[in-house]
Amino acid sequence: MTKRTPKHTQLTPDNIRKHDKGFTIVEMALVMLIGAVLLGAISTGLVAAARQAQLKETKDKIEQIDLAMQLHLNLNGRLPCVADPQAAPDTVNFGVEVSAANCDTVGAVGGSFTTAGRGGRNVMIGAVPTRTINLPDDYQFDAWGNRFTFAVTARLAEAGGYNREEGAIFVNDSAGNPVVLNPPGSGHYITFSHGPSAQGATSFQGVAIPGAACAAAATMDGENCDGDATFINTMITSNAAGVNFYDDVVGVRAAAVFGQEIPPGSIMAFNLAACPNGWAAYPAADGRTIIGAGTYAPANYNDGGAPRAARNDWSVNETFAVGDTGGFAEWQSHADDLAGITTLGVDLSVLPAGADTLYIQDTTAVIGQPAENRSPFVALLYCQKA
Helix, strand or coil, X not given: CCCCCCHHHCCCHHHHHHHCCCXXXXXXXXXXXXXXXXHHHHHHHHHHHHHHHHHHHHHHHHHHHHHHHHHHHHHHCCCCCCECCCCCCCCCCCCCECCCCCCCCCCCECCEEEEECHHHCEEEEEECCCCCCCCCHHHHECCCCCECEXXXXXXXXXXXXXXXXXXXXEEECCCCCECCECCECCECEEEEECCCCCCCCECCCCCECCCCXXXXXXXXXXXXXXXXXXXXXXXXXXXXXXXXXXXXXXXXXXXXXXXXXXXXXXXXXXXXXXXXXXXXECHHHCCCCCCCCEEECCCCCCCCCCCCCCCCCCHHHEEECCCCCCCXXXXXXXXXXXXXXXXXXXXXXXXXXXXXXXXEECCXXXXXXXXXXXXXXXXXXXXXXX
């Protein structure tokens, strides 16, 4: 008997056409919808991750810029001045401070300019002087490829003019409260990125960015590009259009590595030809030895008997007030204070008639003859903090 293939398994053109139906429109739509949802979720995550990476890169650069600024201050005794934000990459002025000695008086250079800060002090606004502070050129730019803005109290960038108490930059939060408090408006410098919106930023090539003009006073973000010495630094960001729009990334410095502030009236010695800015010459110290104010009269000072009465004519028992001057170029003593002491076989208490002062020069006693008896010294310029 002949074996036959069951009818339902026979492959004929008709059977093939009956089973080749594919996906329905509904099935295709469902697949596309699921794909769109997954793609959207993945895209949102990728965009968020990319933004976080850009923010981190920008913040890291601001921190490195701040460290380089402090190192420059430590090495040079002043902050760097700003660089010209319009200087193109690989040109002689790119990343170089506009003045190494006269930041407070140099005025506008290229795209940099000055504005009045606290107490009328000048604040210079421009770009980060990366080459001056020995940073790579790419530290002029944030993660979005635009230039950081750098503003500095100009007087603090003057040669010999650094005074940590003279910061002049105002920094507030989104509600207008001072971020720098001691006192308000005493920021030394501020470095910031204009964020992903780039509003008010300068481009890689050193020109204004089309479509990203500064919003000025219309938004919080605009406060950082309106040309004055007041800036906003807040953790509250908003991408919504309106007065609360803000996407800047800011770093501010209102203190220095030099520690506690030096109070007015302090006296310090300098190895300089003239007192630095903020200090005045203290002529009372010229040619004199500095001693502590107060009374020095040790109770146990005696010659083996009862303590001697206080004297006002020599330094062992004498009171000195702040600002007092006195003394001689030589060391003098009265003979009756040296009773029983001999040198070169001579009783120092025995003086010729009419001679009541003994002058000591090196190891030789000289009666009635002034002579210099200073110890080895170094002369420095004494200045008083204004």
